Amino acid sequence: DIALTEMQLDEQQDSSSASMLGSLKSRLLLVDDDEVLRSYLTRRLQLDDCVVDEAADVDSAIKLLRQHTYDLVILDLMMHPQSGYELFEFLKEDPTLKWLPLIVLSGRNDLQDKVRCFHLGADDYVTKPFQYEELAARIYGLLKRTKNFEQLAFRDPLTGVFNRRYFDLQIEMELQRIDRYPAPISLVFIDIDCFKKINDTYGHHVGDLVLQGLAHLLQVNLRSTDLLARFGGEEFVIALPSTSLEQAIATMRDILDKVRSKPVAQYGGQVFSITFSAGVSEWRTGMTVGEWVSKADEAMYQAKQQGRNRIMA
Ligand code: GH3
Ligand code: MG
Ligand code: MG
Ligand code: MG
Helix, strand or coil: CHHHHHHHHHHHCCCCCHHHHHHHCCEEEEECCCHHHHHHHHHHHHHCCCEEEEECCHHHHHHHHHHCCCCEEEECCCCCCCCCHHHHHHHHHCCCCCCCCEEEEECCCCHHHHHHHHHHCCCEEEECCCCHHHHHHHHHHHHHHHHHHHHHHHECCCCCCECHHHHHHHHHHHHHHHHHCCCCEEEEEEEECCHHHHHHHHCHHHHHHHHHHHHHHHHHCCCCCCEEEEEECCEEEEEEECCCHHHHHHHHHHHHHHHHHCCCEEECCEEECCCEEEEEEECCCCCCHHHHHHHHHHHHHHHHHCCCCCEEC
């Protein structure tokens, strides 16, 4: 088997360009029915510090794509029972997956397949037998660009946390997941208390530092599965999967204790402390995302009414 011989030779060379891949902290999905190729490629990519999931067919690929967020897909064309082309159809339908970077890795080397794949949305096409070095360099090039783009599209530039656009996309996926695997999920709406006064007294720059400080404090006190986003000016939302209303309230009370007990920002030798008000609501079957957010927003408003610096449901 020529492909395998080339792979084995390839494996003995030390990779240096590929190791840059690790710096991108990526999770890849490898879809190929060839088990030997999968285990070889997975091992190489793992050595380059990528997280790799494998799928042997289109159905398992779809399952994984629904469960996890990937940075890139490597896709074989000739597979059974469905060909790789079927996966393109699935990706195209899902707005959160439509732009997922994809490299075709195929034994088919004819112009028609290549052109068809690019038309369907492939970003690159590598033919088998392949050199790992080249594939890794192509993955790196693609990820470098898309990571930067993603950053711009889905992150709030001031605080670095997700923006509302990303929150809206991701929350729909969370609710779809709950539809299949029922579990509680709670939402928190946070609004900084008397933030205008900080801006008016110390200037907009200090206001910005406070926003950054609070975003950081929230992020480090949340779980990796929690979804934190800046919703508007001095408003943040958090979705807490697998968390009941009572648990969410307890979590937020702990975080508010931490926020009020030490300064969130410092500037020109001065330190700045804040408090916030938050509303919590647990998702119930049949609720729209809009209704769910409004419920948390209303609870936040109640917290303001009752004197701020508190969590209400
Ligand atoms: P309350 O306790 O009732 O929430 O009072 P507040 O002063 O926090 O509420 P208000 O909505 O009146 O003020 C929010 C302020 O947030 C007004 C706006 O100038 C400021 N703001 C919004 N976005 C930014 C930002 O990106 N940076 C800074 N520094 N300020 C911002
Ligand atoms: Mg195949
Ligand atoms: Mg506000
Ligand atoms: Mg406010």
